Amino acid sequence: MADILNISCYKFTPLPDAAQLRETLHERAQALNLKGTVLLAEEGINFFLAGSAEAVHRFVDALRQDERFADLAPKESWSETVPFRKMLVKVKNEIIRMDHPTIRPANGRAPSVTPATLRRWLEQGHDDDGREVVTLDTRNDYEVDEGAFAGTVDWRLTKFTEFPPALREHKAEFAGKTVVSYCTGGIRCEKAAILMRDEGLENVYQLEGGILKYFEETDGKFYDGGCFVFDGRDSLSTDLARTDLVHPRPIKKHLME
Known part of the structure; x- marks a missing residue:
C-alpha cells in the first residue's frame, strides 16, 4: 500500500538566519521521523521529505507559521516505502547552484x-x-x-x-x-x-x-x-508512480547540482 507521502518544495525568500534554522528544522524533522533533505541558504529553502502523511503535514504546517513560508505549496506523490536513507539539513551558498549572484x-x-x-x-x-x-x-x-x-x-x-x-x-x-x-x-x-x-x-x-x-x-x-x-x-511516470530508469546509473547522492 502506497501510504508514504513524498513532498518537494522550495521558496526563494531571504533567510539571514539560515544557520539557526538548520538546527530547528533538523530537530523537528527528527522528532517526526522524517527522511530526506532540507537545503537552506541566504536565498531561500529547498526540501524533499518523506514519511507518514500526518508527520509530513505537521512539518509543513509548522514551517508555515513563519510568515516567510506561509504560502508554501509542496508537490506530493506517494510510495510504499521511504525513498531516503537519512535526514539531512544543510546550509549552502545557494539552494540551487548557478554561480550567478545577480539572479535573486x-x-x-x-x-x-x-x-x-x-x-x-x-x-x-x-x-x-x-x-x-x-x-x-x-x-x-x-x-x-x-x-x-x-x-x-x-x-x-x-x-x-x-x-x-x-x-x-x-x-x-x-x-x-x-x-x-x-x-x-x-x-x-x-x-x-x-x-x-x-x-x-x-x-x-x-x-x-x-x-x-x-x-x-x-x-x-x-x-x-x-x-x-x-x-x-x-x-x-506521468501518474506519479515509480518507474524503472531508462538508463540506470549509480546515484551517489540525492542533491541537485
Whole structure:
C-alpha cells in the first residue's frame, strides 16, 4: 500500500538566519521521523521529505507559521516505502547552484505558466498571441534522457552552472518565440527564466511547479518518458508512480547540482 507521502518544495525568500534554522528544522524533522533533505541558504529553502502523511503535514504546517513560508505549496506523490536513507539539513551558498549572484528570485520572479496553460499551448501549437512555443529543459543531460517534453530544447548540460554560457550561445535562436523553461520541480527553471529575461529575451516563462506539477495537474500529454527524481525511487511516470530508469546509473547522492 502506497501510504508514504513524498513532498518537494522550495521558496526563494531571504533567510539571514539560515544557520539557526538548520538546527530547528533538523530537530523537528527528527522528532517526526522524517527522511530526506532540507537545503537552506541566504536565498531561500529547498526540501524533499518523506514519511507518514500526518508527520509530513505537521512539518509543513509548522514551517508555515513563519510568515516567510506561509504560502508554501509542496508537490506530493506517494510510495510504499521511504525513498531516503537519512535526514539531512544543510546550509549552502545557494539552494540551487548557478554561480550567478545577480539572479535573486526573491526580488521578483519571472512570469510563469500553469501546467494547464502549457498543455493547452502545446495542444494548439502556439501561445495565446500566436507565437511558436518552445520548451527549454534546464536539467542535466542524464535527467533529460529519462524523459522530456516532445521536441524540447536540450543543451546537454552536465551541471546547472553551465546554463548561463549555454544561453548566451543560443539565445538568438529564440527570437520571435515564446520560451517556457522547465525542470523537475520549478527551482532551476525559475532562475533560468529570470536570467533569460535579464539577457533580453522578452517572451519567457517558467513552468509553475515543474514537471512534477505538470504530472499532478494534467494528463501528462506531450511529455515522453519518466521524470528523474533525486531519491530512491529514481524515476516517476506521468501518474506519479515509480518507474524503472531508462538508463540506470549509480546515484551517489540525492542533491541537485
